[in-house]
Each structure stands twice: as C-alpha cells, then as structure tokens.
Amino acid sequence: MAQVYDRVALIGLGLIASSMFWAIRRAGLAGEVTGYARSVETRDTAREIGLCDRVCDSAAEAVEGADLVVLCVPVGAMGAVAAEIAPALKPGATVSDVGSVKKAVIEAVAPHLPAGVHFVPAHPLAGTEHSGPRAGFAELFDNRWCLIVPVEGSDRDAVARVEALWQGMGAQTDEMDAEHHDLVLAVTSHAPHLIAYTMVGVADDLRRVTDSEVIKYSAAGFRDFTRIAASDPTMWRDVFLNNKEATLEILGRFTEELFALQRAIRTGDGDHLFAYFTRTRAIRRGIIEAGQDTDAPDFGRVKKG
Numbered sequence: 506m507a508q509v510y511d512r513v514a515l516i517g518l519g520l521i522a523s524s525m526f527w528a529i530r531r532a533g534l535a536g537e538v539t540g541y542a543r544s545v546e547t548r549d550t551a552r553e554i555g556l557c558d559r560v561c562d563s564a565a566e567a568v569e570g571a572d573l574v575v576l577c578v579p580v581g582a583m584g585a586v587a588a589e590i591a592p593a594l595k596p597g598a599t600v601s602d603v604g605s606v607k608k609a610v611i612e613a614v615a616p617h618l619p620a621g622v623h624f625v626p627a628h629p630l631a632g633t634e635h636s637g638p639r640a641g642f643a644e645l646f647d648n649r650w651c652l653i654v655p656v657e658g659s660d661r662d663a664v665a666r667v668e669a670l671w672q673g674m675g676a677q678t679d680e681m682d683a684e685h686h687d688l689v690l691a692v693t694s695h696a697p698h699l700i701a702y703t704m705v706g707v708a709d710d711l712r713r714v715t716d717s718e719v720i721k722y723s724a725a726g727f728r729d730f731t732r733i734a735a736s737d738p739t740m741w742r743d744v745f746l747n748n749k750e751a752t753l754e755i756l757g758r759f760t761e762e763l764f765a766l767q768r769a770i771r772t773g774d775g776d777h778l779f780a781y782f783t784r785t786r787a788i789r790r791g792i793i794e795a796g797q798d799t800d801a802p803d804f805g806r807v808k809k810g
C-alpha cells in the first residue's frame with residue numbers, strides 16, 4: 506500500500522491511537538507519525554515502546570505541519586482538544602477523530618476548526634476492553650468496518666484520503682450520517698455495554714449471597730459480560746453522556762421487551778418465549794449468511810473477498 510499522508514498526528518495515545526500507529530507503520534501509510542498524550546507517564550511509555558516516530562510534549566507541537574490530525578481522546582474531551590490544536594493546524598490539513606459518538610463530537614469540534622481545514626469524522630468498529638498506549642496492535646482493524654461520517658460541505662478529496670488510510674490499516678469503510686450512526690451504535694454497542702455493566706453489577710451486589718460462586722462457576726455468557734464491563738470507565742461515561750437521546754430510546758424499547766419476557770416467565774407463557782427465541786436465533790443465522798465470521802474472537806469482522 507502506498508503512502509497516503511506525509512505527516513499524521515495522533516492526539517491521545519491509547520488503544521485506538523496505538524493500534525493506528527502500528528497499522529500505519531505495517532503498511533507504510535505515512536512518512537512520519539507524531540503523537541501527543543496529556544499525561545507525562547503515557548508519553549514516557551510511548552517513547553519507551555517506540556510508539557510514534559516522534560512523541561511531542563504539546564498538542565500544538567504534534568500537529569504542526571501535519572497533513573492529518575486524528576483525535577483519539579475520550580468523546581467528552583474532543584472539543585477542548587480541538588480548541589487547543591486549532592491555532593497550530595496547517596492550512597489545508599484534515600482533522601479526523603475516532604470517537605464512538607458522532608453528533609456530539611461534530612458539534613464540539615467543528616466550531617473550533619479554522620476555515621481551510623477539512624473535518625472528516627470517523628469511527629472504527631473495533632476495540633477491546635483494554636486501554637492505554639500498551640494496548641494497541643496492528644491487526645485491530647483488519648476486516649472490521651470503519652464508518653466515515655462526512656460533515657456538511659466535507660471536501661470529497663479529504664474524505665477519500667481518510668477512507669484510503671483506514672483501508673490501508675485493514676478496515677472496510679462505509680459512509681453514514683451522524684444521527685443514523687448514533688442510533689445504529691446505540692443498538693449494536695452502547696446499549697449492550699450498559700446491559701453488561703448492569704449484569705456484572707447485579708452479580709456483584711449478590712456476592713454476599715453467592716459468595717465466590719459467581720466467579721468460580723462463571724459460564725460463557727457471564728464471562729463475556731465481565732470482559733465488556735472491564736472497559737474504560739471514562740470512555741464509556743462519555744459515550745452515554747454524549748449519545749443520550751439514542752441510548753435512552755433503545756433502552757426504553759429494551760425494557761418494554763424485557764418486561765414482556767418477564768411476564769411470559771411469570772405466567773408460564775412458553776409460546777411467547779419460544780417464538781421470541783426463534784426470532785432472535787434467525788437474526789444470528791442471518792448474520793452468518795451475510796458472510797460475517799462468527800468464531801468468537803473474530804465475530805463482527807467483515808468477510809474478505
């Protein structure tokens with residue numbers, strides 16, 4: 506894969522930024538990658554493990570001369586970081602982000618960007634429960650989707666280059682508008698995370714009753730919940746506070762369905778339960794037929810070829 510940008514700057518050096526660096530390096534997509542993180546400890550770690558070609562001590566220094574700047578900080582910090590880097594951006598540069606929420610991030614970032622700087626928001630649908638500069642790996646985005654969310658008047662060449670970068674990092678790209686993105690992600694990612702958090706919280710509340718049995722006999726379903734519930738608290742606090750409307754809409758529907766299932770269990774309505782589980786099983790089979798790999802570690806990856 507050919508080089509897409511001369512200089513890329515990554516702001517916030519956690520799981521996503523570090524994975525981007527290793528994936529950019531794997532495919533030779535940039536001449537130089539600079540990086541900045543707020544904490545000295547993270548910058549020191551980055552230098553120690555060779556994360557980024559150059560780790561800078563200020564965000565302004567990192568973005569100076571960069572053709573692409575990617576904001577890889579928690580959703581709630583995007584606006585402040587955009588304000589901080591704005592005066593140092595090169596005219597004609599592109600600013601992108603990887604935030605899990607798009608409408609609120611666009612509203613927070615766009616007003617700070619000077620005229621002549623392009624804004625191309627993006628969201629890779631790939632992650633793990635780990636965070637920080639040591640958590641990244643080059644293969645994270647392989648065969649995953651990356652949603653590109655152009656804003657009004659986005660420059661098509663700038664969009665095409667951001668898409669080329671993500672494709673070079675192994676992802677498949679698609680475009681979506683911000684509102685639709687936030688609703689889709691509320692269903693596929695945000696509400697499921699909240700359900701996992703709740704289930705693990707309930708198990709913890711019952712600890713006195715169940716002693717250590719919850720952990721000892723933890724079946725696969727619950728273990729998956731604990732993995733998800735181990736995700737970064739700052740990141741997920743910001744996701745829910747910034748995708749309020751869509752998440753509340755989905756949670757409303759979820760609780761209605763849950764109450765209906767609860768009632769079916771109480772009243773012994775086996776037909777309702779059977780019909781419901783038959784419908785959900787068909788959805789899973791539909792995903793398999795659509796060509797997605799369902800082996801646990803790769804589930805959700807885009808089928809190649």
Ligand SMILES: NC(=O)c1ccc[n+]([C@@H]2O[C@H](COP(=O)([O-])OP(=O)(O)OC[C@H]3O[C@@H](n4cnc5c(N)ncnc54)[C@H](O)[C@@H]3O)[C@@H](O)[C@H]2O)c1
Pocket residue numbers: 516517518519520521522541542543544547577578579580582585586603604605606628629630631632633634635636637638640737740744
């Ligand atoms: N983890 C995932 O599964 C995942 C997947 C896709 C997208 N995202 C999104 O990517 C972004 C980064 O997530 P991550 O998982 O890499 O998080 P992370 O916690 O691993 O890294 C975030 C980094 O940002 C830094 N940071 C926080 N506030 C900052 C500030 N004000 N200024 C500068 N740096 C700051 C932190 O110190 C850390 O280095 C988030 O917006 C998240 O919603 C995460």
Ligand SMILES: O=C(O)C(=O)C[C@]1(C(=O)O)C=C[C@@H](O)C=C1
Pocket residue numbers: 604605629630631632633634693694695733
């Ligand atoms: O695999 C995981 O651990 C994730 O939670 C990744 C995951 C998700 O699939 O929900 C989480 C948040 C994102 O914005 C994108 C991906």
